[in-house]
Amino acid sequence: MLLTGAEIASEVLIEQGVTDIFGYPGGAALNLYDALYDRQDRIHHHITAHEQGASHAADGYARSTGKVGVCISTSGPGATNLVTGIATAYMDSIPMIAITCNVAQSLIGKDSFQEVFITGVTMPITKYNVGIRSVNDLADTIRECFRIAKSGRKGPVLIDIPKDVLLAKCEYTPAEPIKTEMPSKPDPALIMEAAKMINAAERPVLCFGGGAISADASKQIASLIADGHIPACHTIMGTGVVSFGDEHDLGMVGMHGSLIANEAIAEADLLIAAGIRFSDRVALNTGKFAPNAKILQFDIDPSENSKNINVTSFVYGDLKDCLNELLPLIEKKERTEWFDSLNGLREKDYYPKSIPGQLRPHEIMEIIGEVVGEDAVIVTDVGQHQMWAAQYCKATRPRGFITSGGLGTMGFGYGAAIGTKFGVPEAKVIHITGDGSFHMNMNEACTAVSNDLQVITVIMDNKVLGMVHQWQNLFFNQHYMETEPGRRTDYVKVIEGFGGHGFEGDTPEHFRKALEEALTIQGPSWIRCPIDPDEFVLPMIPAGKTVEDIVVSEEDLY
Amino acid sequence: MADTYFNPTVIVMIVEDNPNVLSRISLMFGQRGFNIDTITASHTHDPKFTRITITTHGDQTVIDRIVRQTHKLVEVHKVAVQTAGTHIERELILVKVEVKEDQRSQIREICEIYHGMIVEMTRTSMILEMTGKPPRIDAFLEVLEPYPIIEMTRTGVTAIDRGPEPLDYDKDRAYA
Numbered sequence: 186m187l188l189t190g191a192e193i194a195s196e197v198l199i200e201q202g203v204t205d206i207f208g209y210p211g212g213a214a215l216n217l218y219d220a221l222y223d224r225q226d227r228i229h230h231h232i233t234a235h236e237q238g239a240s241h242a243a244d245g246y247a248r249s250t251g252k253v254g255v256c257i258s259t260s261g262p263g264a265t266n267l268v269t270g271i272a273t274a275y276m277d278s279i280p281m282i283a284i285t286c287n288v289a290q291s292l293i294g295k296d297s298f299q300e301v302f303i304t305g306v307t308m309p310i311t312k313y314n315v316g317i318r319s320v321n322d323l324a325d326t327i328r329e330c331f332r333i334a335k336s337g338r339k340g341p342v343l344i345d346i347p348k349d350v351l352l353a354k355c356e357y358t359p360a361e362p363i364k365t366e367m368p369s370k371p372d373p374a375l376i377m378e379a380a381k382m383i384n385a386a387e388r389p390v391l392c393f394g395g396g397a398i399s400a401d402a403s404k405q406i407a408s409l410i411a412d413g414h415i416p417a418c419h420t421i422m423g424t425g426v427v428s429f430g431d432e433h434d435l436g437m438v439g440m441h442g443s444l445i446a447n448e449a450i451a452e453a454d455l456l457i458a459a460g461i462r463f464s465d466r467v468a469l470n471t472g473k474f475a476p477n478a479k480i481l482q483f484d485i486d487p488s489e490n491s492k493n494i495n496v497t498s499f500v501y502g503d504l505k506d507c508l509n510e511l512l513p514l515i516e517k518k519e520r521t522e523w524f525d526s527l528n529g530l531r532e533k534d535y536y537p538k539s540i541p542g543q544l545r546p547h548e549i550m551e552i553i554g555e556v557v558g559e560d561a562v563i564v565t566d567v568g569q570h571q572m573w574a575a576q577y578c579k580a581t582r583p584r585g586f587i588t589s590g591g592l593g594t595m596g597f598g599y600g601a602a603i604g605t606k607f608g609v610p611e612a613k614v615i616h617i618t619g620d621g622s623f624h625m626n627m628n629e630a631c632t633a634v635s636n637d638l639q640v641i642t643v644i645m646d647n648k649v650l651g652m653v654h655q656w657q658n659l660f661f662n663q664h665y666m667e668t669e670p671g672r673r674t675d676y677v678k679v680i681e682g683f684g685g686h687g688f689e690g691d692t693p694e695h696f697r698k699a700l701e702e703a704l705t706i707q708g709p710s711w712i713r714c715p716i717d718p719d720e721f722v723l724p725m726i727p728a729g730k731t732v733e734d735i736v737v738s739e740e741d742l743y
Numbered sequence: 744m745a746d747t748y749f750n751p752t753v754i755v756m757i758v759e760d761n762p763n764v765l766s767r768i769s770l771m772f773g774q775r776g777f778n779i780d781t782i783t784a785s786h787t788h789d790p791k792f793t794r795i796t797i798t799t800h801g802d803q804t805v806i807d808r809i810v811r812q813t814h815k816l817v818e819v820h821k822v823a824v825q826t827a828g829t830h831i832e833r834e835l836i837l838v839k840v841e842v843k844e845d846q847r848s849q850i851r852e853i854c855e856i857y858h859g860m861i862v863e864m865t866r867t868s869m870i871l872e873m874t875g876k877p878p879r880i881d882a883f884l885e886v887l888e889p890y891p892i893i894e895m896t897r898t899g900v901t902a903i904d905r906g907p908e909p910l911d912y913d914k915d916r917a918y919a
Contacts, residue, residue, distance in 0.1 A: 308767055309774045313817040316762065333817060488811035491804065 190320040191220035191351040194284065197327040199227050202362045203255050205246060205607050207231050207239035209266075211259025212299060213286035216351040231607060231636065233600065234628040236263050240270020241600025241626075244279050248587045248601070249562060250608040251401070253280045253334050260287045261299030264345075265306065269594055272310040274341040276591025277395060277422060280334040281341035282327075283307075289349040290318070304345050312340030320353040328363050336366040338486040339399060368485060371502035371510055379500055379507075380514035382481050386455035388523045389415050392438055392467075395422030395590065396460015396484065396504050403427075403583040405508035406459065413515045416527055418446035420461050421575050424586040429579040435527070439467040441572045441722050444534040447732035449527055450475050458482040460504050463493040464591065465728070473731045483507045535724045535737040539693075544714055546570065546645060548693050550577035553615055553643070556700050562587065562612040564605055566598035566622030569651035572722040574617045596625030599642065603629055606638045613704065616642045621650040624672065630683040633709035641703045643690070644676055647716040655721055669718075676713040685709040751780050751798040751877075752806050753832060753902045756813060757821040757912045760786065760793045764818050768795060771816060777801070777809050781834070781899030791914070792820065796901045798877075821912030825902050832902045835874045837862075838895040840887060842869045850890070857883045868893060 188196065194217060198206065209232055210218045221230050233239040236258045243254030254274075258264050264285035274281045288297045304316045313333045317323055323346070330342040383389060397406050397419075403426045410417045410433045417427055418435040427434050436443035438450060450456060456478040461467065468474040471494055479497040482490070483504055490499040500507055537547040550573060553561060563580055564587040565571040571588055580586050587605060589597040602616035623644055633640050645651075650668040657665050677687030688703065690696030690712045703710035724737045758764050765784050772779050780798040787794045799809060806824060814822045825832070842850055842864075850869055854861055859873035873883050877900060884895075904910060 304763065305766070308763070308770050318762075486815065488808070488815045490811065492808060492811075495804075 186357055187354050188357040189216065189220065189352060189354050190323050190346065191216040193320070193323050193355070193357045194327060194346065194351070195220040195224050195228065196357060196359065197324050198255060199224065200359050200362065201253075201328065201331050203228060203253070205229050205231065206255040206257055207233055207242040207246070207604060208257030209233060209236045209239055209259065209263060211263045211286070213260035213288055213348045214257065214263070216348065217257065217284075217286055217346075230257070231632070233603070233632045235626070236266030237269055237596065238600035238603070238626055238629040238632065240267040240281075240283065241273065241594075241597050242604030242607070242632075243281050243283070244270055244274045244597075245564060245587055245601030245604030246608040247274070247279050247281055247604075249584050249605040249612070251584065252608070253282055253331060254604065255282045255284070257284045258286070259299065260285065260303075261301045263299075264301055264303040268306060268310070269596075270600070271307055271341045271343065273589050273592045273594045273597055275310045275312070277589065278339050278399060279341065280339040282330060282334055283341060283343040285343060285345045286351065287316070287345050287347045290347045291349065293347065304343065307343045310341070311343050314343035314345070316345040317347065317350050320350050320355045323350060323355070324357060324360070328360060332363045332366060337368060367503050367506070368501060371500050371507045373510070375498065375500045376507065376510045377514070378498060379481050380511055382455055382479060382498065383413060383415070383457065383511075384514075384516045384518070387520065388453045389413070389455040389457060389520075390435070390449045390453040391415050391417040391457045391459060392419065392450065392461055393417065393423045393426060393459040394420035394461035397423050397426050398583045400460060400485065400504035401583070402460070402505040402508055405505055405512065408512055409508055409515065412512060412517055414517055414520055415457070416449055416524065418442065418449060420464075420467050420590070421588060422590040423461070424575050424578055424588070425580045426583050428581045437575055440469060440726050440728070441576065441724065443576075444724055444732070444735055444737050445527055445530045447724075447726065447735060448530050450478070451732045452526070453478045456480045458484075458496070459508075460484065462489050465493075468494055469726055470729055470731050533737065537723075542692065543717065544691060544693055544696060546573035546716060546720060547577045549617075549643060549645065549696060549714055550574060550579070552693060552697050552700065554579040556697060557613045557615060557704070560611075560613045561585065562605055562609060562614050564588070564598055564602040564614060564616045566618040567593045567595045568619045568622055569647075569655065569720070569722050570617055570619040570622075570645040572652075573645070595622040598622060599626050599629040599640075602640045602642070603632050603636075603638060606633075606640050607636075614640045616640055618642060618644055619651060620644060620646040620648060620672065620674070624674070627679070630680060630685055630709060630711075634684040637708050639704075639707055640709045641700065642709065642711045643700075644711060644713045645716045646676070646713050647718040647720060648672070649718045651718070651720070652722070654718065658719070660727075676711050680709070680711040685711065688712040690714045751800050753825040753830070753900055754797045754799060754809065754813070755821075755823045755825060755902055755910065756795045756797070756819055757787075757792050757910065758795055759818040759820065760791055761818055764793060765795065767816060767818065768813065771812060772797075772799075772809075775808070775812055777805065781897075783899045783901045785901075789914075796899070798900045820914065820916045821910060823910060825904070830902050830904045832876050832900055833874055834877050834880055834900050835872065835898045836880050836883070836895065837870060837872055838884070838887065839868055839870045839893040840890040841867060841893055842890055843867070846890065853883070853886050857886075859883060
């Protein structure tokens with residue numbers, strides 16, 4: 186059938202199984218929105234307050250469902266507003282399609298109204314991007330972009346469509362949803378060698394990350410831990426894969442990871458890296474990271490081989506495939522001495538204490554765990570609250586903890602939480618934020634209100650930009666330059682103004698009550714939880730240091 | 744480092760002949776802190792593909808990272824590090840020098856020895872052309888030292904493997 190470019194783009198999205206898209210209309214996008222008008226029964230467009238919110242929503246949708254998230258914008262500022270969201274998805278390898286419209290090709294390169302060379306802008310933050318030049322290429326290019334976004338190491342792909350291409354007509358033939366391409370089976374010799382390394386290890390430790398979730402390998406990770414009797418820690422991106430409190434679980438590793446996880450890596454004779462990329466927040470000092478260990482790395486991206494840390498053996502492949510091949514070869518070993526020495530460290534670790542009459546961050550997470558339980562999907566912003574959420578998160582479902590790990594995007598949370606609620610409407614979406622992050626994109630409350638989304642925002646309000654404040658306290662002589670902005674926002678009034686519900690959660694009891702009530706309300710709620718501005722995220726290993734320099738109590742700080 | 748700097752590594756890539764493909768590759772080098780000493784790009788006998796030759800420097804770890812990161816780019820179908828001895832490597836130079844009338848024969852002599860050519864002559868200047876391996880071009884410039892250079896340009900290195908075999912690459916590579 187003969188369709189316009191705008192109609193073809195919409196049809197290809199539908200044909201590729203897209204049901205929800207997030208975006209914002211505009212001049213160059215008018216034709217595309219007109220095509221979507223006629224297809225509202227088959228594809229649902231959700232307008233956000235700001236294109237950045239749309240990009241984070243598409244990202245949250247992708248993270249919570251495992252499907253490709255799609256966002257759309259008009260040309261120029263609409264496209265540049267997507268940039269932070271695309272970069273966020275890129276750093277965490279999230280499959281996303283960003284469609285930007287552009288001015289007509291006759292106007293390109295002439296600094297026309299709302300013209301931006303967005304493929305140039307987004308080149309370093311996309312897995313691939315492409316500017317469409319002819320309507321004849323449109324359908325196949327979009328399909329190819331879906332394939333790229335969800336194949337191998339996933340990532341965002343941007344498609345820029347000029348207005349004249351949206352208008353032009355060509356023959357459209359529907360196609361099947363594109364198949365995801367996975368790497369070939371892992372090399373059996375490498376798997377054999379990996380098994381030998383693991384079976385021979387006296388003090389092995391497993392560290393898994395976002396790759397475990399992306400590869401849907403949670404079960405295999407759990408089996409490896411149980412079958413091999415191997416202690417395991419995770420990066421922030423791996424939160425939720427292993428049951429909290431499992432005897433093998435050492436918690437999070439890295440700058441704000443547990444003492445036991447960091448010690449385990451320092452003392453291990455074998456580090457099994459599964460879908461992690463040794464970022465500077467995990468391998469704080471690359472020269473001294475896992476100094477006594479052989480490193481066995483599993484990754485779907487060959488360029489991760491010895492990128493940040495030189496590894497002993499690198500197994501290329503899909504993590505699920507790799508572990509499925511590996512598991513039958515793993516021998517169960519007691520490793521009593523290893524577990525005893527690790528368990529001996531547990532009492533030296535940091536455990537926050539409750540203070541009567543005060544609401545502390547760990548209590549907020551505990552109450553969420555108790556009240557919401559297994560149904561919760563925790564979505565965070567970035568900062569101290571994010572670390573507390575990760576440290577004390579008891580979520581045990583993969584895709585149950587959504588956070589901007591790599592880019593650390595303040596303002597990510599609300600958009601992502603909205604996308605998550607669209608993606609998994611049956612889940613209880615709890616958006617945990619801080620007063621700093623929340624001021625960046627709280628405008629998305631209007632989106633939650635318009636769509637009657639039950640997204641519960643818990644604001645850890647310490648009236649400071651906590652993470653930077655903490656660093657200024659420790660390393661900059663308590664010069665709190667611009668981290669005490671003196672805001673007097675009345676959150677309850679603000680959300681009521683938007684048309685949602687607001688609560689004060691100033692004590693553990695009030696917070697619990699507010700949360701229980703919020704769960705009965707359709708539409709968004711905000712619960713403000715005042716937090717002491719001098720709360721620290723602990724433990725902490727200063728940047729570039731090792732576990733020898735870990736700080737595990739407030740008393741050690743000064 | 745000094746050692747590797749003077750022994751640049753030649754990397755040949757076969758990439759799809761798409762708009763912006765050259766920017767994408769050079770951008771990746773900038774993004775990840777790799778260096779491009781020279782870069783050349785041209786069409787090949789297969790209209791779908793462009794051949795890019797980059798010379799860079801760094802130790803083996805850096806070269807390995809460059810190869811892996813380059814190969815990760817969707818439009819790159821082949822990345823090959825040319826190891827010394829198995830390939831032909833050439834660069835072309837055009838240099839405009841100030842030459843007095845009584846110096847012309849000396850220039851002719853230099854060109855003869857270096858297999859260069861005089862491509863233009865005015866009353867006060869000459870344009871010389873020479874092709875060779877980069878060190879040979881350096882040597883050519885060295886002997887031209889007494890003649891003030893008005894302008895010069897070098898193309899950067901291009902390279903091809905010896906022997907009857909073509910550089911093997913997957914024409915239908917679909918990056919996962």
